[in-house]
Amino acid sequence: MKLRFISPTVHGIIDYSAAVALISSPFLLGLGESAAMAKWLSVATGVAVIVVSLNTTYKFSLLNTIPFDGHLLIDLLAATTFAVAPFLFHFEGIDMYYYIANAVVVFLVVALSDNCETSTNE
Numbered sequence: 001m002k003l004r005f006i007s008p009t010v011h012g013i014i015d016y017s018a019a020v021a022l023i024s025s026p027f028l029l030g031l032g033e034s035a036a037m038a039k040w041l042s043v044a045t046g047v048a049v050i051v052v053s054l055n056t057t058y059k060f061s062l063l064n065t066i067p068f069d070g071h072l073l074i075d076l077l078a079a080t081t082f083a084v085a086p087f088l089f090h091f092e093g094i095d096m097y098y099y100i101a102n103a104v105v106v107f108l109v110v111a112l113s114d115n116c117e118t119s120t121n122e
Contacts, residue, residue: 004114008058008068011113015053016060022046022102031095038095041085042102045078058117068115079106 006014023046026032032039056071057064066074082103086096 002114004112006109006113008056008113008115008117009060011068011071011109012053012056012058012060014109015049015056018106019046019049019053022049025098029094029098031098034092034095035089037085037089038091038098041081041089042098045081049078072110072113072115075106075110079103079110082106 022042026039026042031042052066052071052074054061055063055066057067058071080103082099085091086099091099
């Protein structure tokens, strides 16, 4: 079994879905009780995910200017930011849990993403 089974196309679908979730979840979950940054970091990251996705060299891109490997590095930076943010900005309760959960999910998606598009992965 191949450990990296998320193709760039599937990764793109995950990206756009995640962007919607990152923008809407802070309002649905009531983030920002421990620090306003908890709400706005998620929204800003969601917008950034859309911008990066529109520029990545995969199926759902418009500009194809960021290589997929570069996109994965940006994802790692986002995951690391999510992991550090609760401690850096003193998030507590749901604010903290939200960012830790997002960090874990993004690290997993990056770890399971294959940088080669193949017809068997579609």
